Amino acid sequence: MKNLIRYKPYKTNTNDGKIAERQVKTTELPINSQGENGTVYVGYIEVTKKCVAVKVINELDEYENALKVSEKIQEMLPRKNRTHIIEMIDAGLRLGVRDSIQQGIFVLELGTLSFAEMVYGASLTYQNDDELGRMARHIAIPMAEFHQVAMHLDVKPENFVLTKREIERRNFLLLKENISEDVFKIVDFNGAQLVKSVSTKTDIWSIGVIMLELLLLHRFYSENNSFQKSEKSEITKQLSEVVDLYRGFSLKKIINSKEFEKNSPVEYFSNKIWLLKYYESIGFILQFWKEFPKMAILITNLLSPNRNFRMTANGILEFIAGRCVPAEIKNAQNMQQFPIFNRVLFGEFLQILKEWQNELAQNSADDEQIEKRKEVNRQKREKLTKMANIVTKRQNKVHKELVKCRNLCETGI
Known part of the structure; x- marks a missing residue:
């Protein structure tokens, strides 16, 4: 490693209470x-003979905030209660750079690869709710630990890493063996905020978005040769359109800013144009309701426009384990009272499709091109209706099982 980064640690590191300069080699x-x-x-x-991750932050306020969160985690959570949070080894201000530049340094536990690298590098598909639920569990466990202290506010696949830990087990012959297991850990506390009056439900929404991304990749690898790699930009574009349906509006980036603003609202009940605009996304949503009925309930809850309905990270874990049911599902008489996205219930969605059918059945147009477009739209409506009816029938069976559970999933309210 050729680079040498010198830094002033954030706390005293000598017997006389002074702060001595430290250094770390990097690639x-x-x-x-x-x-x-x-x-x-x-x-x-060199001193510890350990490989680490070294993060250089250019914004001092971000460095100070991340340091505050990291210190609070170490202060409030015993080591055994933060096994899924990347450990901060050291931090400080970088030395040896121009006076006009101030950089913060974090020395962190090194992960093997990011969650994003794993899901985009491996052709992952899921056979059933249990397999997809295990993936959701890997994401929820670190968040449950982190939410004891802070909100993350930047939950995405890139901010989870896989590490290796050695777990001692005994087999039936009582012989000890070391098993290396992948462990997901959450990293990157830039922008994180200590939990006070603010809500962790922003992070919960982001977990729902990650689950949608996993399902888009599942669809890609199910439909394509497993050796063909997905294009992240294309998946991101599809994901943005799907999330619009849950959010209720699209977003556009403000010029010369990191921020976004509301763009076009989705007019669910005023016209049927949105059915054509989001046709592919609606089909995708109905397909995963069909394939993964239990996980579809979880995802819809996490992406509820009412944050009070969203489960906590612990609630997610309890739901996956079959120990609780969301209140909106417990209180529903049948599947038609389930939300499908945003505030639209399945029964309302079926009614929208029926109204669309009536509109398309009105007087035929003399214009051949218009009539062709109407015929294409009729076929699209029929396909969505068929899928929705299959989902409704299957989900009613799932509903009968779920409502047997007496416990409501934790929402923190």
């Missing part, structure tokens, strides 16, 4: 694309 090239949240390198500490 020349970062392991992430340099972005808003800093640049990460693989590093090596």
Whole structure:
């Protein structure tokens, strides 16, 4: 490793109470694309003979906030209660750079690869609710630990990493064996806020979005040769359109800003134009309701427009384990009273499709092109209706099982 980063630690590290300079070697090239949240390198500490991750942050206020959160986690959570949060080894201000530049440094436990690298690098598909539920559990466990102290506010696949830990087990012959197991850990506390009066439900929404991304990848690898790699940009585009349906409006980026603003609202009940605009996304949603009926209930809850309805991270874990049911499902008489996206219930969605059928059945047009378009729209409506009816029939069976559970999933309200 050729680069040497010198830094002043954030707390005293000598017997006389003074702060002595420290240094860490790093690779020349970062392991992430340099972005808003800093640049990460693989590093090596001579004293401990350990490989680490070294994060360089250009914004001092972001560094100070992340340091505050990291310290609070170490202060409030015993080591055994934060096994799914990347450990901060050290932090400080970088030395040896121009006076006009101030950079914060974090020395962190090194992960093997990010969750994003794993899901985009492996052709992952899921056979049933249990398999998809295990993936959701991997995401929820770190968040449950983190939410004891803070909101993350930037939950995405890139901010989870896989590490290896050695677990001692005994087999039936009472012989000890070390089993190396992948463990998901959450990283990157830039922008995180200590929990006070604010809500962790923003993070819960983001978990729902990650689940949609996993399902889009599932669809891609189910329909394509497993050796063909997905294009992240295309998946991101599809994901944005699907999320619009849950959010109730699209977003556009403000010029020369990191922020977004509301763009076009989805007019669910005023006209049928949105059915054509989001036809592919609606079909995708109905398909995963058909394939993964239990996980579809979870995802719809996490993406509820009413944050009070969203489960906590612990609620997610309890639901996956079959120990609770969301209140909106418990209180529903049948599947038609389930939300499908935003505030639209399945029964309302079926009614919208019926109204669309009536509109398309009105007087035929003399214009041949218009009539052809109407015929294409009729076929699309029929396909959505057929899928929705299949989902309704299957989900009613799932509903009968779920309502047997007496416990409501934790929402923190």
